[in-house]
Amino acid sequence: MNPPEPSRHGPAHNPRRGGRGGSRPGPTPPQRQSGRRGPARAEPPTDAPVDPARLAARDVLRAVRDRSAYANLMLPKLLRDRRITGRAAAFATELAYGACRAQGLLDEIIAAAAGRPANEIDGTILDILRLAAYQLLRTRVAPHAAVSTAVAMARTEGGERITGFVNAVLRRVSEKTEEQWIAQLAPTDPIGRAAFTHAHPRWIGQAFADALGAGAAEIDEALAADDARPTIHLVARPGEITGEELALVTGGTEGNYSPYAVHLESGDPGELDPVRDGLASVQDEGSQLVALAALRAPVSGEDGGRWLDLCAGPGGKAVLMGAIAAIDGARLDAVEISTHRAELVRTSVKGLPVAVHEADGRESGLEPGYDRVLVDAPCTGLGALRRRPEARWRKQSSDVAGLARLQRELLDAAIDLVRPGGIVVYSTCSPHVAETIGVVSHAIRKRGGEAVPAGEVLNEVPRAAAGPAGEFVQLWPHRHGTDAMFIAVLRKPE
Numbered sequence: 001m002n003p004p005e006p007s008r009h010g011p012a013h014n015p016r017r018g019g020r021g022g023s024r025p026g027p028t029p030p031q032r033q034s035g036r037r038g039p040a041r042a043e044p045p046t047d048a049p050v051d052p053a054r055l056a057a058r059d060v061l062r063a064v065r066d067r068s069a070y071a072n073l074m075l076p077k078l079l080r081d082r083r084i085t086g087r088a089a090a091f092a093t094e095l096a097y098g099a100c101r102a103q104g105l106l107d108e109i110i111a112a113a114a115g116r117p118a119n120e121i122d123g124t125i126l127d128i129l130r131l132a133a134y135q136l137l138r139t140r141v142a143p144h145a146a147v148s149t150a151v152a153m154a155r156t157e158g159g160e161r162i163t164g165f166v167n168a169v170l171r172r173v174s175e176k177t178e179e180q181w182i183a184q185l186a187p188t189d190p191i192g193r194a195a196f197t198h199a200h201p202r203w204i205g206q207a208f209a210d211a212l213g214a215g216a217a218e219i220d221e222a223l224a225a226d227d228a229r230p231t232i233h234l235v236a237r238p239g240e241i242t243g244e245e246l247a248l249v250t251g252g253t254e255g256n257y258s259p260y261a262v263h264l265e266s267g268d269p270g271e272l273d274p275v276r277d278g279l280a281s282v283q284d285e286g287s288q289l290v291a292l293a294a295l296r297a298p299v300s301g302e303d304g305g306r307w308l309d310l311c312a313g314p315g316g317k318a319v320l321m322g323a324i325a326a327i328d329g330a331r332l333d334a335v336e337i338s339t340h341r342a343e344l345v346r347t348s349v350k351g352l353p354v355a356v357h358e359a360d361g362r363e364s365g366l367e368p369g370y371d372r373v374l375v376d377a378p379c380t381g382l383g384a385l386r387r388r389p390e391a392r393w394r395k396q397s398s399d400v401a402g403l404a405r406l407q408r409e410l411l412d413a414a415i416d417l418v419r420p421g422g423i424v425v426y427s428t429c430s431p432h433v434a435e436t437i438g439v440v441s442h443a444i445r446k447r448g449g450e451a452v453p454a455g456e457v458l459n460e461v462p463r464a465a466a467g468p469a470g471e472f473v474q475l476w477p478h479r480h481g482t483d484a485m486f487i488a489v490l491r492k493p494e
């Protein structure tokens, strides 16, 4: 079997794709490509055995489709169970995550090549076609290897009757580059086109464009960054290790904004000593900035050290706030509605001055008078799609209204719980304006108070102003290399 071949998708940028920039289609050498290439014409399939990496990727696609599994939970377990390591593990990861991210785009191309909608193709065969189409269009894998392994998998699934179909569809897919397929199939309006090109549902492209507002011309860049494999972000635990030390120990690079952030290109963070020893954990740098904003924003009068995290599970921000509370002599209450997630918070805050309460944040029963409250609200998660490969194809625009209602209620409860002159930070890992500016503007209209310019609290972060007067912060993968976190800082009227 051919050894796994690296993707053209690099880690830190959107490295797409051979053929962009006007390379002319042409005959393709059968072996590994470097840089641009023309259409990846497939050789006749041979009866190759299928390697463990492709089988693992196929099984992930199947579990995602069949059982609504999460690819980023399923794959690491499967690799461990099957003892797939090294290059093979990296190849399986690239294929599984890449094909999940690109699913909608791949389905349009497969449908065009098959002459029928993707949802009319048997699911197990569609998984195989997606996997092979991904290899043909977005990696340097030799086309004959992509096709022959797909045909071999199809033979196991459906016998000889299906191999001809799979072979014919993939041959048609391989006759064009990704760019040529996009030119043929993409809608012509700018947002529809950008969404199609960067493999996002249209409504998400529209939500990004709405949130970019005056910056909507960046839509291509924004969706491209959201479609690229993200780097791993670690957070150094304050009081235990500095960001600089963590970067040295792990070979990573220090973050751009958070003093605790370290970025790694790849690898399994669970294998790192500082992570094993509880000195560091995985947390997007944008999430670190949320916790920092909650602790840095100036309260009126003395900070009495009574802090609250109203939506704490699984506990990333509670750990960072709790570690700083330990240094500052403060105490944090952490509320979480889900039993399982409250337990995760309990485990991660052990040894810190944090009390975990399993409760509905809208009626927590906690004594009002907090100096600082963080509402890191449940949301659509549209700002963290790059870290959840299949998520963009599962979410529905109809989820937004119900979440916005819950977000307004949680923010209202937070304002009840904070003392006059105290600070409420409202954040979402979604840039959708109905979940961000819409919720905060509603609270200010209803409850009064002022928005403290979040950009002043996080003055090290450039080009992040959002909202009617630029009073909120909206982070973006393409501008900041973080998830698309929204942050508003409110001070309760005295």
Ligand SMILES: C[S@@+](CC[C@H](N)C(=O)[O-])C[C@H]1O[C@@H](n2cnc3c(N)ncnc32)[C@H](O)[C@@H]1O
Residues within 6 Å of the ligand: 287, 310, 311, 312, 313, 314, 315, 316, 317, 318, 335, 336, 337, 338, 341, 359, 360, 361, 362, 376, 377, 378, 379, 429
């Ligand atoms: C965006 S996550 C919070 C992430 C967390 N702050 C962290 O950094 O790890 C939102 C959390 O709110 C919880 N949640 C949902 N509805 C809630 C409610 N009514 N009261 C309290 N927590 C709620 C969800 O279970 C979820 O764990």
